Amino acid sequence: MDPGELRVIPVEGLPEVREGDDVAALIAASAELEDGDVIVVAHKVVSKAEGRVVRLAEVEPSAQARDLAGNDDPRRLEVILSESARIVRTRPPLVIAETQHGFVCASAGVDASNAPDAEMLVLLPEDPDASANRLRDRLRQLTGADVAVIVSDSFGRAWRQGTTDVAIGCAGFQPLFDLQGERDATGYELHATVIAVADELAGAAELVRGKLNRVPVAVVRGFEPRGEGTARELVIPPERDLFR
Numbered sequence: 001m002d003p004g005e006l007r008v009i010p011v012e013g014l015p016e017v018r019e020g021d022d023v024a025a026l027i028a029a030s031a032e033l034e035d036g037d038v039i040v041v042a043h044k045v046v047s048k049a050e051g052r053v054v055r056l057a058e059v060e061p062s063a064q065a066r067d068l069a070g071n072d073d074p075r076r077l078e079v080i081l082s083e084s085a086r087i088v089r090t091r092p093p094l095v096i097a098e099t100q101h102g103f104v105c106a107s108a109g110v111d112a113s114n115a116p117d118a119e120m121l122v123l124l125p126e127d128p129d130a131s132a133n134r135l136r137d138r139l140r141q142l143t144g145a146d147v148a149v150i151v152s153d154s155f156g157r158a159w160r161q162g163t164t165d166v167a168i169g170c171a172g173f174q175p176l177f178d179l180q181g182e183r184d185a186t187g188y189e190l191h192a193t194v195i196a197v198a199d200e201l202a203g204a205a206e207l208v209r210g211k212l213n214r215v216p217v218a219v220v221r222g223f224e225p226r227g228e229g230t231a232r233e234l235v236i237p238p239e240r241d242l243f244r
Helices: 023-030 043-049 063-069 074-082 128-143 197-209
Strands: 007-011 038-042 053-055 084-091 094-099 104-106 120-122 148-157 160-171 176-178 194-196 217-221
Touching: 007 197, 023 038, 023 043, 023 128, 038 043, 038 128, 038 197, 043 120, 043 128, 043 148, 043 160, 063 074, 074 084, 074 094, 104 148, 128 148, 128 160, 148 197, 160 197, 176 197, 194 197, 197 217
Parallel strands: 038 148
Antiparallel strands: 007 217, 038 217, 053 120, 084 094, 094 104, 148 160, 176 194
8 A cells, every 4th residue: 555645635515415316426516536536425415315314203212212311302312222233331311332234333323413404313324335336336437437435424432532534334445454464664574453544534534524514525536545345344343342
């Protein structure tokens, strides 16, 4: 992996995305893409286009949701529970959960920010890797460019303050760069160095997208993506999870 000089370019001017919108066409109309570009797309626009939104008025909270809500809206907690495969930790109304995808994150990825309307929640895509693949194929069809795609979301980190964007879906490159067996400048053999390049690219893209700028897409140029893989490879399998 020799990225050389990286450029991170915000894709501005995209309209508010609604269910059924062609996100790839919106990107292609707003950016000049080149072979080897990595297109980082905030999951919110993907989720909204795929109809992964919930109106709170249509949610009936369960007893468990009411218990977990504290002073929060129990309907929001009910949606979080419905998106959770496992509850990891709670401190009402805070819930850390494992999603159906295997991600461990706050609120099972359920979020009210940048929702289409008030009193609505946005969920994670059902299959973010498949979403990334569809975007990649459609962008190639529209632009002729062979690009890679990352679908990103903001996650907290254990024992670290703040959030950073990570890859929850990817297509067109290998998300992990394995240096095990390589030797450093002194000849030391690396035994456990695996770099999460997809997460690093997602974090770099977030620096130009921002949370309040309504810029949901960025292009990373100069990385030279290689191989094939999915974001699921970034998730530690249950048999290796020391905290289960």
